[in-house]
Amino acid sequence: MRYAISVQYIGKNYSGSQIQLKDGELLELPTIQAELEKALRTLILSGQKAHGNEPAKYNNRQIKAIFSGRTDKGVNALNQVVHFDTDETIVASKFLYQINEILPDDISVSDLRIVDANFHAQKSAKKRHYRFEFINRRCKNAFDGDLMRVKYEINIDRMQKALDYLIGEHDFSSFKSSGTLNPSKICNIYEAKVSKTGDKVVIDIVGNRFLYNMVRTIVGTLLEIEGHNLAPEHMLEVLEAKDRRKAGMTVSPYGLTLMNVMY
Numbered sequence: 001m002r003y004a005i006s007v008q009y010i011g012k013n014y015s016g017s018q019i020q021l022k023d024g025e026l027l028e029l030p031t032i033q034a035e036l037e038k039a040l041r042t043l044i045l046s047g048q049k050a051h052g053n054e055p056a057k058y059n060n061r062q063i064k065a066i067f068s069g070r071t072d073k074g075v076n077a078l079n080q081v082v083h084f085d086t087d088e089t090i091v092a093s094k095f096l097y098q099i100n101e102i103l104p105d106d107i108s109v110s111d112l113r114i115v116d117a118n119f120h121a122q123k124s125a126k127k128r129h130y131r132f133e134f135i136n137r138r139c140k141n142a143f144d145g146d147l148m149r150v151k152y153e154i155n156i157d158r159m160q161k162a163l164d165y166l167i168g169e170h171d172f173s174s175f176k177s178s179g180t181l182n183p184s185k186i187c188n189i190y191e192a193k194v195s196k197t198g199d200k201v202v203i204d205i206v207g208n209r210f211l212y213n214m215v216r217t218i219v220g221t222l223l224e225i226e227g228h229n230l231a232p233e234h235m236l237e238v239l240e241a242k243d244r245r246k247a248g249m250t251v252s253p254y255g256l257t258l259m260n261v262m263y
Contacts, residue, residue: 002119003090006111007036007080011253012146013106017071017080032107036065036082039102043095044088068121068261069128072213074146074253079110081261083121119263127190127262129206130215133255137199146254147200154226156196161232162225163192163203165239166218173242175221177213177250185211185242194222204259216250224248 011017015029019037040063068081092112099109118124134148135141169188176185191206203222205215225234225248238246 001087001089002083002085002115002117004081004083004113004115004119004121005109007032007077007082008108008110009077009080010106011071011073011075011077013104014073016073016075017067017077032071032077032080033065033067035104035107037063039099040065040084040086042102043098044086066121068125069210069258071258072253074256076257078257079260080258081121081125081263083115083119121261124263125261127206127208128210129204129259129262130210131205131257131259132203132215132219132251133257134201134219134251135199136196136201141199146252148252148255150201150223152227154196154201154223156194156201158232159194159203159222159226162222162235163194163205163218165233165236166192166205170239171242172211172214172239174238174244174247175214175217176211176244177217187211187214213250215256216253217244217247220248220251222248223251 009017009032011032014031014035017032019031019033020027020029044063063084063086065082065084071077071080090112095112096109103109134150135144136150136154138151140149166189169186171185172187173185187207187209189205189207191204194201194203196202203219205218221235221238224230225232
């Protein structure tokens with residue numbers, strides 16, 4: 001039976017969402033997937049033992065959590081969708097209480113549902129919504145947390161004009177850091193909006209898929225445009241160049257959150 005869960009996490013203390021391998025060997029790094037699979041194994045094993053069944057087949061990561069997509073070290077998630085398979089019948093209310101008691105305080109599960117056997121958390125996804133937040137203020141505040149602080153004044157209208165050039169289906173090679181496993185560089189951006197409330201700036205981007213560090217590099221390019229008083233059209237020049245060297249820096253992962261995955 002296949003189940004899908006909604007997972008929330010603060011990425012600060014983890015080396016990304018996915019378990020990492022080197023030369024076929026599992027690296028001993030803290031990841032969201034490792035913690036989630038460990039909690040799932042604990043619950044499934046306890047369920048098997050309660051029924052007197054042999055639990056050995058669930059050892060060695062045999063319960064595999066498939067994520068809707070990777071998130072990097074430091075990146076958060078409000079609704080990361082994950083699916084897994086098990087023969088165990090799971091009661092949602094009991095499962096949610098138990099798994100949240102097992103998981104670390106910076107990881108939680110808010111929903112569980114049975115899905116079709118053809119459902120795939122990553123491959124079935126149609127849209128993904130990322131949000132990046134930062135502070136626009138000269139002086140620090142103790143409550144800024146880990147959010148990036150931009151000291152110079154920014155113009156929201158100019159930033160929106162720059163973002164508008166990204167709408168649609170394009171080759172986003174200019175915004176891709178090395179390390180992307182998927183060779184395809186084509187993404188379709190459905191929405192790209194920026195807003196400011198008080199000192200906090202929020203950038204929301206919705207697309208069918210995202211390249212490695214793509215959102216963080218888009219934000220870095222926006223800040224380069226503002227910091228150097230470039231025309232918003234510079235974003236289009238960078239996009240059309242298909243050259244990572246033309247884009248801005250890849251900003252800090254703190255402040256980036258996977259908000260939702262749509263199917």
